[in-house]
Amino acid sequence: MKSGQARCWVVLACAVFLTIGCERSEVLRASHQWPDGDVRGELLEIIRAELEASDSGLEMRIYPGQSLFGATEQWAAMTRGRLDISVFPLAYAAGRHPAFNITLMPGLVKNHAHAARVNASPYMDTIRRQIEAQGVVVLADAWLAGGLASKRSCILNPEDVRGQTMRGAGKAFEQMLLGAGASITSMPSSEIYTAMQTGVLDATITSSISFVSFRLYEQVTCLTAPGETALWFMYQPILMAKSRFDELSEREKDALLQASKKAEAFFAQQAKQLDRSAEEAFTKAGVEVVQLSEAQLEAWQELARQTSHRLFAEQVDGGQALLDQALAVE
Numbered sequence: 001m002k003s004g005q006a007r008c009w010v011v012l013a014c015a016v017f018l019t020i021g022c023e024r025s026e027v028l029r030a031s032h033q034w035p036d037g038d039v040r041g042e043l044l045e046i047i048r049a050e051l052e053a054s055d056s057g058l059e060m061r062i063y064p065g066q067s068l069f070g071a072t073e074q075w076a077a078m079t080r081g082r083l084d085i086s087v088f089p090l091a092y093a094a095g096r097h098p099a100f101n102i103t104l105m106p107g108l109v110k111n112h113a114h115a116a117r118v119n120a121s122p123y124m125d126t127i128r129r130q131i132e133a134q135g136v137v138v139l140a141d142a143w144l145a146g147g148l149a150s151k152r153s154c155i156l157n158p159e160d161v162r163g164q165t166m167r168g169a170g171k172a173f174e175q176m177l178l179g180a181g182a183s184i185t186s187m188p189s190s191e192i193y194t195a196m197q198t199g200v201l202d203a204t205i206t207s208s209i210s211f212v213s214f215r216l217y218e219q220v221t222c223l224t225a226p227g228e229t230a231l232w233f234m235y236q237p238i239l240m241a242k243s244r245f246d247e248l249s250e251r252e253k254d255a256l257l258q259a260s261k262k263a264e265a266f267f268a269q270q271a272k273q274l275d276r277s278a279e280e281a282f283t284k285a286g287v288e289v290v291q292l293s294e295a296q297l298e299a300w301q302e303l304a305r306q307t308s309h310r311l312f313a314e315q316v317d318g319g320q321a322l323l324d325q326a327l328a329v330e
Contacts, residue, residue: 026252028244030085031063033071038064039209039270040087043142043238043263047085050259056252060085078241079135087142089236090131091170098316099130103235104170106308107301108326111228112272115143123325127235137245139257140238140264145226145275149211149282150203151196154222154290158303164202167192169232172308173205176300179307193219205232208278217285225279227291231300238263 030044041064048060063069069077069086075093077083091104102108109115118124119141128138146169148155155161162181168174174184185201189210195201196219204216208226211217226232238260248256279289292300313320 026058026248028058028060028084028256029063029068030060031066031068031074031077031083032087033066033074035065038213039267039274040142040144040236042270043087043140043267044085046263046266047139047238047256047259050262051255054255054259056255058248058252058255075136078239081241081243083241084244085139085238085240087236088239089234090127090239091234093134094171097130097134099319099322100127101170101172101312101316102319102322102326103127104233105172105312105326106176106231106304107297109143109233110230110297111226112143112145112268114329115233116268118143118326118329121325121329123322123329126322126325131239132242135242136239137242138237139240139260140267142236142238142264142267142271144207144209144234144236144271145230146205146207146232146234147211147226147230147278148203148205148224148232149216149220149287150222151220152202154288155203155224156290156292156296158299161203165200167195167201167204167206169205169207170234172304172312173232175308175311176304177205179303189214192216196220207232207234208274211278212274212281217282217287220282220287222288222290223278223282225282225289225291226275229292229294229297231292231297 032041032044034041044060044062048062051058051060069083072092074083074086074088075096078086090100094101109118131138150164152164153160158180161177165183165185166177167187168177168184174186178184185195187195189206192201192204192206193214193216196204211223245253282289309323313323
């Protein structure tokens, strides 16, 4: 049988036997940068399971650990329609869209309850519109907290980093740390352990989950945990190529959005546990664990206003208005 005739028979079969379940199945390709078992990857597993349990006809194939695209390549892949879905730290796209640096800006989000209020604010409505303008839509919001750690001593005040070589975790944090007198060495979180072990780094900022997964408690003497007065929060939502989202039927869109809501609620709870797990792991390893006081957080926020906030307002079109929206969220 010729290939054209075969296709015709398939079409006819579906038309005749539609009532007994011959329906199309849409397969979405989802990517993330972390290894299997990472809680951020579990968000996609939740969505996949929910879609399988629905009658939408949607399926998801997940590619973990940069097995489909590199970490920073995922943004361009979505905007070009080559990748459907990703759990993606938005600041990774700031090289193309500098306004996205505000989602990894010192002092704008201070705890998980505050992050929830930020998600419901006009500020995040603006961010989501800017994301969509680039051809990507937000399926679920997610914020990850982090802290500071040093081989020398506890970091509580800006002057505590003076003279230390640090990994800053984001352009805005690097600007602020430079303003406090630190030296900066940029690297991915996977290289922090070796850099500390060999004396390249004295101190670092990273996420709670990375502090544990990379066993940094073996290299530092003090952890400044996020607690209720965090300095570092990163926005890493679940994103989808708008072109692909727009192709879905209303039933498919509804199933996908409902599944994404469940993933968002799961991560909101898990993110808090990640902070607690980091404190427990460092305490067990004999590392001192501290948190910023409100006065200490204010000192860092004032430094941020003089450095990274000022530079963002000067260098990014509409930057001051965006900062004002973010700072207005109590």
